[in-house]
Amino acid sequence: xxxxxxxxxxxxxxxxxxxxxxxxxxxxxxxxxxxxxxxxxxxxxxxxxxxxxxxxxxxxxxxxxxxxxxxxxxxxxxxxxxxxxxxxxxxxxxxxxxxxxxxxxxxxxxxxxxxxxxxxxxxxxxxxxxxxxxxxxxxxxxxxxxxxxxxxxxxxxxxxxxxxxxxxxxxxxxxxxxxxxxxxxxxxxxxxxxxxxxxxxxxxxxxxxxxxxxxxxxxxxxxxxxxxxxxxxxxxxxxxxxxxxxxxxxxxxxxxxxxxxxxxxxxxxxxxxxxxxxxxxxxxxxxxxxxxxxxxxxxxxxxxxxxxxxxxxxxxxxxxxxxxxxxxxxxxxxxxxxxxxxxxxxxxxxxxxxxxxxxxxxxxxxxxxxxxxxxxxxxxxxxxxxxxxxxxxxxxxxxxxxxxxxxxxxxxxxxxxxxxxxxxxxxxxxxxxxxxxxxxxxxxxxxxxxxxxxxxxxxxxxxxxxxxxxxxxxxxxxxxxxxxxxxxxxxxxxxxxxxxxxxxxxx
Numbered sequence: 001x002x003x004x005x006x007x008x009x010x011x012x013x014x015x016x017x018x019x020x021x022x023x024x025x026x027x028x029x030x031x032x033x034x035x036x037x038x039x040x041x042x043x044x045x046x047x048x049x050x051x052x053x054x055x056x057x058x059x060x061x062x063x064x065x066x067x068x069x070x071x072x073x074x075x076x077x078x079x080x081x082x083x084x085x086x087x088x089x090x091x092x093x094x095x096x097x098x099x100x101x102x103x104x105x106x107x108x109x110x111x112x113x114x115x116x117x118x119x120x121x122x123x124x125x126x127x128x129x130x131x132x133x134x135x136x137x138x139x140x141x142x143x144x145x146x147x148x149x150x151x152x153x154x155x156x157x158x159x160x161x162x163x164x165x166x167x168x169x170x171x172x173x174x175x176x177x178x179x180x181x182x183x184x185x186x187x188x189x190x191x192x193x194x195x196x197x198x199x200x201x202x203x204x205x206x207x208x209x210x211x212x213x214x215x216x217x218x219x220x221x222x223x224x225x226x227x228x229x230x231x232x233x234x235x236x237x238x239x240x241x242x243x244x245x246x247x248x249x250x251x252x253x254x255x256x257x258x259x260x261x262x263x264x265x266x267x268x269x270x271x272x273x274x275x276x277x278x279x280x281x282x283x284x285x286x287x288x289x290x291x292x293x294x295x296x297x298x299x300x301x302x303x304x305x306x307x308x309x310x311x312x313x314x315x316x317x318x319x320x321x322x323x324x325x326x327x328x329x330x331x332x333x334x335x336x337x338x339x340x341x342x343x344x345x346x347x348x349x350x351x352x353x354x355x356x357x358x359x360x361x362x363x364x365x366x367x368x369x370x371x372x373x374x375x376x377x378x379x380x381x382x383x384x385x386x387x388x389x390x391x392x393x394x395x396x397x398x399x400x401x402x403x404x405x406x407x408x409x410x411x412x413x414x415x416x417x418x419x420x421x422x423x424x425x426x427x428x429x430x431x432x433x434x435x436x437x438x439x440x441x442x443x444x445x446x447x448x449x450x451x452x453x454x455x456x457x458x459x460x461x462x463x464x465x466x467x468x469x470x471x472x473x474x475x476x477x478x479x480x481x482x483x484x485x486x487x488x489x490x491x492x493x494x495x496x497x498x499x500x501x502x503x504x505x506x507x
Contacts, residue, residue, distance in 0.1 A: 032224045033143050034437050036216045040139045041132070041433045041440065043217050050131040051443060057124045058449045060117040066456060067110030068464040070102040095284030104464065107272025108472025111465060112265040119259035125445050126252035133248065133431045135215065140422045142212040146220045148415040149205040152408055156194065156201045159404045163191040166400070170393055183393035190397045194404075229421050231430045236355045239428055243347045246429035253343040257336035264329040265473040270322045272473075274313040281306055347427055354423030361416035368410035375403040 041047065076096040103110070167187040173179045212220045233239045244250065285302030315322070382399040385391040425431040433440055 031221055033140065033226045034440075036139050036143050036212075036220075037136055037433060037437050038440050039218065040135055040216050041437075041443075044135050044215065047128075047131060047135050050128050051445070051448075054121070054124045054128050054445055055448050057121050058452050061114065061121060061449070062452055062455050064110065064113040064117040065461065065465075067103060067106060067113060068461050068468065069456060069458045070100055072098070072100045074098050091286065093284070093286050095282065097280055097282040099278070099280040102277045102464075103274070104277060104467065105273070105275040106468055107269040107274060108468060109266050109269035109272075111469040111472040112262045112269055114465070116259045116262035116266065119255050119262060121449065123252045123255035123259065126248040126255060128445060129248035129429070129432065130252065132433065133426045133429070136431050136433065136436065137422055137426050138215045140226070141419055142208065142215050143220075143223060144226055144415050144418050145208040146205070146212050147223050147226065148411055149201065149208045150223070151411045153198075153201045153205050155404065155407045155411070156198045159400070160191070160194045160198050162400060163187070163194050163397075166396065167191050178389075179393060186394055186397060190401070226418055229418070229425060229436070231425055231428070231435060232421055233428075236351065239351045239355060239424060240348065242428040242430070243351050244344065247343070247347040247427065248429050249343045250340070250347055251429075253336065253340040257333065257340050260329070260333035260336040264326065264333055267322070267325040267329040268473040270318070270325065271315055274311075276311050276313075277309070278311055279306075279308045350427035351424065354420050354427055358417060358420035358424060361413050361420055365410065365413035365417055368406060368413050371406040372403070372410050375399070375406045379403045 074097065077094065079091075079093045081091045081093075167184075170179065170184050170187040174181065174184050209220055233242065281304075283302055283304045379396075379399040379402075382391050383396050386393065386396045422431060425435075434442055
């Protein structure tokens with residue numbers, strides 16, 4: 001029996017080492033949370049994809065402003081005609097035209113398109129912030145998951161070692177007749193249970209390491225303790241206020257609603273007059289005109305023409321098309337207003353949820369630390385009392401199990417506290433690389449936009465846009481909806497709960 005127990009422990013520990021060796025095949029660089037965040041910030045495919053989508057969205061602005069600019073086109077044509085007449089006529093003609101059109105006034109349609117494009121771009125920037133917050137939250141989650149599971153594995157390994165020594169002592173006392181066979185069986189059962197827990201801990205660590213690789217892009221090494229996250233408010237009311245002003249989901253929805261307002265104006269502009277200037281330069285003539293049965297005639301005969309015109313267009317009847325588009329734009333705007341309110345409520349829910357989890361985890365961590373300290377004393381005392389016959393083997397095993405459970409609970413509570421802190425910052429719109437990793441090289445969506453915004457511009461763009469903007473349909477300012485109702489419960493009383501938990505952070 002003794003050899004079998006040691007063999008089982010060695011086999012389990014050997015499996016742990018093998019898994020670690022397999023998972024550590026890739027080069028390891030990220031040793032701190034800052035390293036992991038910087039690596040994910042530069043290489044995470046979700047972030048890279050969102051940035052590419054925003055760069056594509058920037059082109060909508062250029063395309064919208066093209067409506068203020070001249071449009072030029074050239075065309076040419078060559079014709080060959082052969083008539084099967086008595087005299088056999090054969091004619092070759094050619095023509096070429098260069099046309100230029102400059103919009104002067106579009107009824108405000110182009111101005112509204114530009115406003116909508118800009119609002120959508122700004123909304124896209126907020127969505128990029130939202131994606132960044134989600135990715136960084138995943139990095140933090142994966143980082144502390146690995147550290148939690150590494151700590152749990154060490155605790156479980158220590159537990160297996162303690163129970164192995166306990167089994168050896170129990171067998172030795174059984175051989176000299178101090179205890180019964182029941183005590184040995186109890187020790188063997190607890191060791192087998194600990195070995196099963198060790199296998200489970202190794203499996204969980206493997207899962208967490210795989211999640212880390214997925215979001216960060218490389219295997220975790222010997223991870224340093226996670227640093228404190230700055231920016232956590234002292235009260236939940238401060239968190240609510242910050243979220244309402246800075247949450248990227250709310251800001252993105254607000255800007256999307258402004259874009260929908262501009263699209264209503266664009267639809268209404270279809271009923272307004274349009275003014276444009278047009279000019280064309282053309283030439284056409286006969287390349288060759290031959291009556292080949294009699295005599296050749298007319299070769300290289302051309303005519304040139306220059307045309308300039310001012311064009312005024314007023315839609316009168318569109319079969320209900322314009323009215324339908326206006327109604328459609330109004331309903332799209334209603335949809336965006338509801339989406340904005342939904343985003344506000346979601347932000348309030350997230351703040352309340354993560355704040356409650358934070359206070360609960362913080363209080364649990366304080367209580368679990370006290371329990372661990374007490375269980376360490378209780379276990380050591382029970383073990384010594386058992387050696388002089390004042391305690392049974394089962395008492396020792398129970399004390400050890402309580403200590404092991406308290407240690408794991410403390411690790412989980414500290415993990416949950418950190419994750420909840422990141423969740424509160426995310427709901428507030430503060431979980432960003434610029435706030436967490438000062439000095440890091442940051443992606444600038446403004447620079448990407450500035451590279452393309454002036455493409456194809458003409459010197460008189462500003463004049464045309466000003467004229468067109470004066471006649472644009474009015475865009476009413478998006479109303480400021482009242483803050484969503486904030487949930488209240490005893491768990492929301494931050495100072496009281498923090499004081500009960502003994503935490504100085506939220507005092």
